[in-house]
Amino acid sequence: MKLYDFAQAHNPRKVRVYLAEKGIQVPLQTVDLGKGEQRSLEFLKINPLGVVPVLELDDGTRIPESLAIIEYFEELHPNPPLIGTDPVSRALVRGYERRCEQGVLAQAATIFQHTSPFFAGRVDQTPKVAEIARKNLTARLAWLNDELKDREWVAGERISIADITLLIGVGWAKVAKYELDPAWTNLNRWYDAMKARPSAQA
Ligand SMILES: N[C@@H](CCC(=O)N[C@@H](CS)C(=O)NCC(=O)O)C(=O)O
Structure with a gap:
């Protein structure tokens, strides 16, 4: 088994934070996004869409x-438990995880794609799109x-993949030069607690 994931250490990576929380070790094959390795012919054979992560069995x-990789490990x-313990708590975790993915991580990624030189030339960068995001x-x-x-x-009385997705989303927001409002005291308290966990270094 091998996990292809990005090499850059500026931001925690979702599957690796999850694996660290679970205490699961998986050999890592790093892909250097800065050098464009995700678009190399070699990597496009692994994922024709040219993005990481990919888990190879x-x-x-x-x-x-x-999310598919995480669900695979959670079943094994x-x-x-990081996706609840019964039908109701599992549904709530999944619901909140989607809210964090679509409302935070995807919006932060859109800001980054429409403002960063990393995507210039690959994305038709549009200030209005970044502003809406x-x-x-x-x-x-x-x-x-x-x-x-x-x-x-985020999703109840225990840490879950909703917290992990939000951690990654806030991390990408910071990469996109968006800072949390200090007035959001509950969110900042939650973020400090997440960052203090050893898994946040994964
Ligand atoms: N929905 C996908 C997103 C994959 C994705 O966009 N990965 C980024 C890194 S976080 C990537 O590989 N970007 C490379 C590029 O856009 O060139 C997932 O959750 O796995």
């Missing part, structure tokens, strides 16, 4: 998409700050 099966290693991101983070008023974790 021993029989050669290649699983794309971080249910403990400690900033507004969406602010609205979703403000809402999450309210949600975290009475609880420690």
Whole structure:
């Protein structure tokens, strides 16, 4: 088994944070996005879409998409549970995880793609698109700050993949030069707690 994932250490990586929380070791094959290795002929044979992560199983099966990889490991290693423990808590974790992916991580990625020189020439960079994504991101983070008023974790009483997705989303927001509003005290408290976990270095 082998996990293809990006090499840059400026930001935690979703599957690797998850694996660290679970205590699962998987050999890593780094792909240097800065050098464009994800678009090399060699890597396009592994993922024709030219993005990481990809999990390669021993029989050669290649699983794309971080959430699919995480769900695969969760089925094999249910403990400690990071996607709930029963139908209701699993549904809530998945619901909140999507809210963090679409409302935070995807918006931060859009800002980055429409403002960073890294994507110039590959994306038709449009300031208005970045501005709309900033507004969406602010609205979703403000809402999450309210949600975290009475609880420690995004989707309930234990840490879950919703927290991991939000951690990655906030990390990408910072890469896109977006900082959390200090007035969001619940969200900042949650972020400090997430960053202090050893998994955040993964
Ligand atoms: N939805 C995909 C997103 C994959 C993705 O966009 N990966 C980024 C790194 S976080 C990438 O490989 N980007 C390379 C590029 O755009 O050139 C997932 O969750 O796995």
